[in-house]
Amino acid sequence: MAYLGRESNGFYLLHISLCEQILFVRLYIPHSRTSLPASMFSRNDFSIWSILRKCIGMELSKITMPVIFNEPLSFLQRLTEYMEHTYLIHQANASSDSIERMKCVAAFAVSAVASQWERTGKPFNPLLGETYELVREDLGFRLISEQVSHHPPVSAFHAEGLKKDFVFHGSIYPKLKFWGKSVEAEPKGIITLELPKYNEAYTWTNPTCCVHNLIVGQLWIEQYGNVEVLNHKTGERCCLNFKPCGLFGKELHKVEGYILDKSKKKVCSLYGKWTECMYIVDYAALEAHKKSCGNFPCDLVVCPVVQGSREEAEEISLPEADTVEVIPGSYLLWRIAPRPVNSTEMYSFTSFAMQLNELDKDMDGLIPKTDCRLRPDIRAMENGDIDLASEEKKRLEEKQRAACKTHSKSDDELKTKWFQQGQNPHNGSQDWLFSTGYWNRNYPLLPDIY
Numbered sequence: 344m345a346y347l348g349r350e351s352n353g354f355y356l357l358h359i360s361l362c363e364q365i366l367f368v369r370l371y372i373p374h375s376r377t378s379l380p381a382s383m384f385s386r387n388d389f390s391i392w393s394i395l396r397k398c399i400g401m402e403l404s405k406i407t408m409p410v411i412f413n414e415p416l417s418f419l420q421r422l423t424e425y426m427e428h429t430y431l432i433h434q435a436n437a438s439s440d441s442i443e444r445m446k447c448v449a450a451f452a453v454s455a456v457a458s459q460w461e462r463t464g465k466p467f468n469p470l471l472g473e474t475y476e477l478v479r480e481d482l483g484f485r486l487i488s489e490q491v492s493h494h495p496p497v498s499a500f501h502a503e504g505l506k507k508d509f510v511f512h513g514s515i516y517p518k519l520k521f522w523g524k525s526v527e528a529e530p531k532g533i534i535t536l537e538l539p540k541y542n543e544a545y546t547w548t549n550p551t552c553c554v555h556n557l558i559v560g561q562l563w564i565e566q567y568g569n570v571e572v573l574n575h576k577t578g579e580r581c582c583l584n585f586k587p588c589g590l591f592g593k594e595l596h597k598v599e600g601y602i603l604d605k606s607k608k609k610v611c612s613l614y615g616k617w618t619e620c621m622y623i624v625d626y627a628a629l630e631a632h633k634k635s636c637g638n639f640p641c642d643l644v645v646c647p648v649v650q651g652s653r654e655e656a657e658e659i660s661l662p663e664a665d666t667v668e669v670i671p672g673s674y675l676l677w678r679i680a681p682r683p684v685n686s687t688e689m690y691s692f693t694s695f696a697m698q699l700n701e702l703d704k705d706m707d708g709l710i711p712k713t714d715c716r717l718r719p720d721i722r723a724m725e726n727g728d729i730d731l732a733s734e735e736k737k738r739l740e741e742k743q744r745a746a747c748k749t750h751s752k753s754d755d756e757l758k759t760k761w762f763q764q765g766q767n768p769h770n771g772s773q774d775w776l777f778s779t780g781y782w783n784r785n786y787p788l789l790p791d792i793y
Contacts, residue, residue, distance in 0.1 A: 376701045379415065381727025382688040383464070386411055410733045414464030414690040415725035417715040419475040419488040420699040421466040422500050422515060425534075427695040428454040429482045431677060432509050436540055441577050442610060445602055448536060448545050449572050449581040449613060450621050450677040453598055455534075456549060456566055457679050460596075460618045461691040463554055463562040467721055467736070469498060470743050472760065472790040474713045476781070477699070480505060487781045491759045492516075493747060497532075499762040499775035510537040514762075514775040515549075528552045533772050544769040547572040550585040565595065566617055575769045578605040585617065601626060613676070615667050624673040632670050700725055711786040713760075718793055739793065746790075760789065 428451060435447035469490035478485040488500035491514070499514040513534040520527050530549040537544045550568040567587040573580045583600035596616040601609045612629040615621035624632075683694050702716045715721060720735035761781050767774040 376698050377683060377694070378685055379689050379692070379697065379725055381725065383414075383690045384411055384727075384729055408465060410720065410724060410729065410736050412465050413467055413724065413736075414462065414692075415721050416466050416696065416700060417469050417473065417475060417718065417721060418466040418496075418517065419469050419473060419490065419498055419500070419715055420696075422488055422498055423475065423477050423486055423699060424458040424693070424696055425455040425500075425511070426477070426479070426482065426484055426486060426502055427458060427680070427693065428677065429479075429484050432504070432511070432536065432538075433483060436508050436538055441541070441543070441574065441579060442602060442604065444538070444541070444543070445545075445572065445574060445579050445581055446611070446613075446623055446676060448574075449583065449600070449602070451536070452534075452547050452549075452570060452572055452581075453583065453615075453617050453621050454677050454679070456552070456617055458693050458696060459552060459564060459566070460679075461564065461687075463564065464690050467715075467718070468496060469715065470718075470739060470792045471747070472713055472792050473715050473718070474711060474761065475715050476710060483508075484511075485782070487761060487777070489759060489761045491762050491764075491775050493743070497775065499759075499777075501762070501777035508538070508540060510539070511535070512777060525553050525555045528554075533767055533770065533774060535767060535769060535774075541576070543574055543576045545572055545574055546767070546770055570600075573770075579603060581613070583613065614670070614673075615676075618679065620667055620678040621676045622667065622669060622673040623676050624670050628672040629670065709784065711789055713789050713792055743792070746792075 431447045431451040431454060435444040435451075438444050438447065471490055471493040473490045475488045476486065483505050484502050485505060486500060486502035488498060491497050491499045495516050495518075497514055497516045500512060502511040503509065511534075513532055515530050515532040518529045518531055520529075529551045533546055533548060535544060535546050547570055550566040550570055553565050553567070554562060555565070556562050565588050566585045568585055570583040570585065571580055572583070579602065581600060581602045583598055586594040586597040586599065588595045596618045598613070598615055598617050598621065600613045602611050602613070604610050609626045612624050612626050613621055614624070614629075680693065680695075682691070683689070683697065686692060689697060700716055700721065702722075706716070710716065718739070720732045720739060723729075723735055724732035759775075761778060762775040763778045765774060765776045766772070767776075
């Protein structure tokens with residue numbers, strides 16, 4: 344005999360009566376929201392060009408944008424989407440071979456940017472002192488993030504396995520620039536994954552993201568740049584190349600790379616698309632495949648054939664079927680989860696993203712008042728009230744400016760609550776490190792930011 348009882352903190356207690364003994368099993372049932380309260384607004388009647396034409400070549404973090412160009416998430420919540428494919432970290436932990444672990448970590452690094460596909464809305468800039476937490480027992484992690492700097496805008500996050508089997512942390516400064524037809528986001532900052540079981544630490548940086556066709560045409564996104572994942576214990580590394588679109592769109596979304604062992608020998612190759620999947624193949628098999636193509640370049644990834652100029656290529660959209668040709672001897676490392684059927688009406692959110700701003704009544708009094716689930720402009724936009732969202736966004740920005748001005752006059756520096764600036768212990772770079780204490784659920788003297 345069994346029954347399920349709900350606790351005040353959102354967890355469930357399963358009571359099992361077995362042979363006159365009662366067993367208590369504490370369960371976590373993840374949120375199941377499959378849509379937002381309201382569909383996204385049409386941006387067809389708004390011209391982003393009228394706002395950005397005076398900003399060419401400028402850094403955009405100081406430019407106030409109309410709320411219509413946002414999506415109803417804070418950048419802190421957007422960072423949390425790194426964790427959607429946490430199972431790859433668990434797979435790495437389950438492998439006794441360091442090269443096999445590197446394969447999983449490299450796939451995780453690619454998967455971390457996959458949710459950005461078709462996400463052309465801008466997340467809300469976090470306010471200084473804003474926080475976000477997420478606990479997912481079904482995925483085996485908990486995460487806390489905080490906006491630790493206003494100018495430049497820096498967001499710090501710290502995630503850990505619930506079994507203390509990994510730590511994933513970093514601080515991101517999304518440097519934005521407008522180049523006429525596109526906005527480029529360079530995510531400055533180091534990302535670190537630690538696997539205590541093997542005393543290993545991996546570091547890397549994210550590729551650059553670019554949104555095209557801001558003036559006319561359909562918006563589309565590409566990621567490009569080199570990403571190096573380094574195992575600081577073994578010296579092994581994975582070199583990934585996120586390829587730019589190219590003149591005719593042939594390279595759109597492609598990622599290719601290889602893993603070097605500690606003697607700098609190429610042991611295997613990775614290929615695929617950050618929007619779809621990643622495969623692994625023996626490096627010798629890849630070379631043999633290239634030779635079989637003769638003297639012509641051999642594309643690992645089959646893309647739609649597009650004739651014409653780059654401007655025409657900017658209209659490319661991916662077909663529903665995979666466009667990655669699998670080389671004989673390859674095996675799948677990672678595949679993107681299907682988007683929900685209503686995704687295009689919901690800011691192109693993934694199922695994971697759809698749940699990030701969900702505010703359960705049991706969270707009241709549990710999460711701190713700085714959590715961005717409680718931020719009124721984001722909540723208003725999610726609920727479909729664009730006028731209220733615009734008013735609240737303006738009010739919060741003015742309140743933040745006034746607070747910063749007051750503190751600057753008094754020489755009383757605004758201090759971060761959960762992170763402290765320091766050196767990354769693995770590569771010595773400047774970083775923001777978690778200072779513990781958050782999960783004690785004691786939140787005195789928090790700033791009134793909303």
